[in-house]
Amino acid sequence: MVPKVLGTLGIKTAYSYIEKDPERNLPKLMEWVDKLAGTGPDSFQEQRDAFRAVINDPDNNMHQLIMNTLQGVDNGVLKAFFVNFFLNANIIGWPIQEKFRKKYNCNIPWAILLDPTSACNLHCTGCWAAEYGNKLNLSFEEIDSIIRQGKELGVYMYIYTGGEPLVRKNDLIRLCEKHSDCQFLAFTNATLIDESFADDMLRVKNFIPAISLEGFETATDGRRGNGVYQKVVRAMNILKEKKLPFGISACYTSQNLDSISSDTFLDQLVEWGARFIWYFHYMPVGNDAVPALLPNPQQREQMYHRIRAIRASKPIFAMDFQNDGEYVGGCIAGGRRYLHINANGDVDPCVFIHYSDSNIRERTLLECLQGPIFMAYHDGQPFNENHLRPCPMLENPELLRKMVKETGAHSTDLQSPETVDHLCDKCTSYAQCWKLEADRLWAASKAVKQERNM
Secondary structure (H helix, E strand, O other): OHHHHHHHHHHHHHHHHHHHOHHHHHHHHHHHHHHHHOOOOOOOHHHHHHHHHHHOOOOOHHHHHHHHHHHHOOHHHHHHHHHHHHHHHHHHHHHHHHHHHHHHOOOOOOEEEEOOEOOOOOOOOOOOHHHHOOOOEOOHHHHHHHHHHHHHOOOOEEEEOOOOHHHHHHHHHHHHHHOOOOEEEEEEOOOOOOHHHHHHHHHHOOEEEEEEOOOOHHHHHHHHOOOHHHHHHHHHHHHHHOOOOOEEEEEEOOOOHHHHOOHHHHHHHHHHOOOEEEEEEOOOOOOOOOHHHOOOHHHHHHHHHHHHHHHHHOOOEEEEOOOOHHHHOOOOOOOOOEEEEOOOOEEEOOOOOOEEOOEOOOOOHHHHHOOHHHHHHHHHOOOOOOOOOOOOOOOOHHHHHHHHHHHOOEEOOOOOOOOHHHHHHHHHHHHHHHHHHHHHHHHHHHHHHHHHHO
16 A cells, blocks of 8 residues: 555656646656556556657647646646556556456456446437336446455456446446546546536546547437537537546447548547547447448558557547557457446446356456456457457457357347347458458558567
8 A cells, every 4th residue: 555655645746846837847757657667567668658758759749639638637637637547547556457367367457347327318329228218227336346346456447338327427426536546437428418517527536528429410410319419519618618638439330430530520629628539440239230330341441540640640649449459469358458347237248249147246346257258258368369350259250159159158238139140140241351451451560560679
């Protein structure tokens, strides 16, 4: 506990310099981080070096993002983020996770995704939540228990999905208060964000929304309902005025890929005050999924290059859950870096793959991680040496089919349980077509890295 306390004090001390002169004194914070991280295998040396290069280059777009964030986000919120995310979730939490990975020979996650409720206030096309209704909920006590169990394993990052998490906004704020040493993020439609909730966010300081958008007004309202886009814009204006950080969640399909990755869209997000955008590849999950929405190989390659161009040019941090596999060693599900717990308590290896053999109401978090389906993930990762083909469903469907059948995992789909054969059959053609492009891109990426290391 002493290193954590000293580390927290050190970060806060270093941060006081940043408040006075961010441009000049940001390196002082890095000095404290370097001292805490050390030089061992769990010190994030490569990441720290990359961050240091950014803060020392005023012309770098990520430098601009950092400066804009330091000036445009409430100081108390920033301090909490530095302590909870950088210090607790990474510098302190990661070695604890590694210790338990070795001790129990299973995956220990960096983050836990969970659904507080199955309820949603919208009726989005293609989404089950509104039709399913407010039937399933994790109680406050159950979520609290999950967080307490997670912290014992070194997990300080918690991400809410749904349903619409903000249906439970009062409970979420209480959890922020009770676990002030954790960082919380919620994927939300943002329509329930008002002045009162923003004030609560400002008070607790450790809650960040990731707002779902399909694009501009026509695309967003077309899927989510008339008037939703303007409600989202109002929510973002409230957050910006109160100097609260937020980001964007965007699912790209064969139909909207160009729009949501365009300069026009990204520049608008920056103007609204978004600090990050998290892109998700469309997944054909569910009996009623539409495989035609899957990007073709050319579109996916386009997104592969585009995400890297955005990171190199725009003052917003862009991530691509599928196309950034090469930076995280392939699939990060199955507890390797995260897992998912739905509103029924089912513990899924992946937020997109709804098959489980464990329920958090019947087993501890550690017991779930040691269950058959999670151990199948543990033993099988990486599912492909080409990390541009990371997923056991989308790019390697034969592997998901095998794991589910061998472990006896059952569908946890809340509305219409889907057989693993039905799901994997939808991915077979996609996987075969993408393999050709992915192998070429992977070979090119490896060649560039080898040249840099020469």
